[in-house]
Amino acid sequence: MNGTSPLPGRRACHRLATVSRTSGADRVALVTGAANGLGQEFCVALAARGHRVAGLDVADLAETGRRVADSCGGDRFFGVRADVTDPAAVTAAVDEIAKDHGGPHIVVNNAGTYPAIPFEDTTLDEWRRIMRLNLDGPFIVTQAALPHLRAAGWGRIVNIVSAVVFLGPPDMVAYTTSKAGLVGFTRALASAVGEDGVTVNAIAPGLTRTTTAERTVGADGGFDRVRASQIVPRVEEPGDLVSTLLYVCDEGSGFLTGQTINVDGGSAKH
Ligand SMILES: NC(=O)c1ccc[n+]([C@@H]2O[C@H](COP(=O)([O-])OP(=O)(O)OC[C@H]3O[C@@H](n4cnc5c(N)ncnc54)[C@H](O)[C@@H]3O)[C@@H](O)[C@H]2O)c1
DSSP, X not given: OBOXXXXXXXXXXXXXXXXXXXXXXXXXXXXXXXXXHHHHXXXXXXXXXXXXXXXXESSOOHHHHHHHHHHHOTTSEEEEEOOTTOHHHHHHHHHHHHHHHOOOOEEEEOOOOOOOOOGGGOOHHHHHHHHIIIIIHHHHHHHHHHHHHHHHTOEEEEEEXXXXXXXXXXXXXXXXXXXXXXXXXXXXXXXXXXXXXXXXXXXXXOSBOOHHHHHTTTTTTHHHHHHHHOSXXXXXXXXXXXXXXXXXXXXXXXXXXXXXXXXXXXXXXX
């Protein structure tokens, strides 16, 4: 686990937490892929909402810990190193979170990969690698965490998919298939767990400015091409997804389940 220490900015965060406590904050949230990009942004946002946040990643989580500490103090975030495709490691991580912090009550299945590869060049190994991380990962993490959500009689599972499920870009057949599978997972799982007060929803970002996106699909004019297809005439930023995440996780959103919410500046209209 990565310890963090209280830093300035804590008061502002606590004011937010006090406001949100009226709508039932103070849950324990597990966010996968928390070391970078969207996952890091989600950790900061959930901590600012008043939740304690467990960030899980194969990569070092110190930067996420620092960002949460900068805005909320050091007692809101704890990092756990684990590979979401390794069932034993995930079970151990979830058990550790439950024992040390309680919960988890909120699970954000965010870790994923989104390579652009022409269909003809996609090897079976690459196809399986994408499915393993983007589909097996959420399955493994959700199965490990679900008993804790059920035991609490309250839970929020949020799967990060992509606007590609509505758009079907030609160079992302494997990726689109994996995220469309996660949409199906969202719908069917919502039916399976709804009676226990657990909701399951998906959020579909468009191309969003993270370091990985800038290095890969956003390179060579990718951001300009996607922006041209949007209604909102600017590049999507990680912060553009925060209000939707908090809405889906909110205490008052118990009647919202099985849905995929598209947040892509209006590229896909469905
Ligand atoms: N950025 C975008 O444009 C965009 C658009 C739509 C959807 N998404 C989805 O959002 C999610 C996050 O995207 P991002 O741009 O922040 O990616 P990112 O590469 O910045 O972050 C992904 C994180 O997942 C971690 N990770 C990778 N494999 C892992 C494993 N086996 N176990 C645990 N952690 C692992 C990485 O270390 C990294 O910290 C992905 O699921 C992606 O498909 C991103």
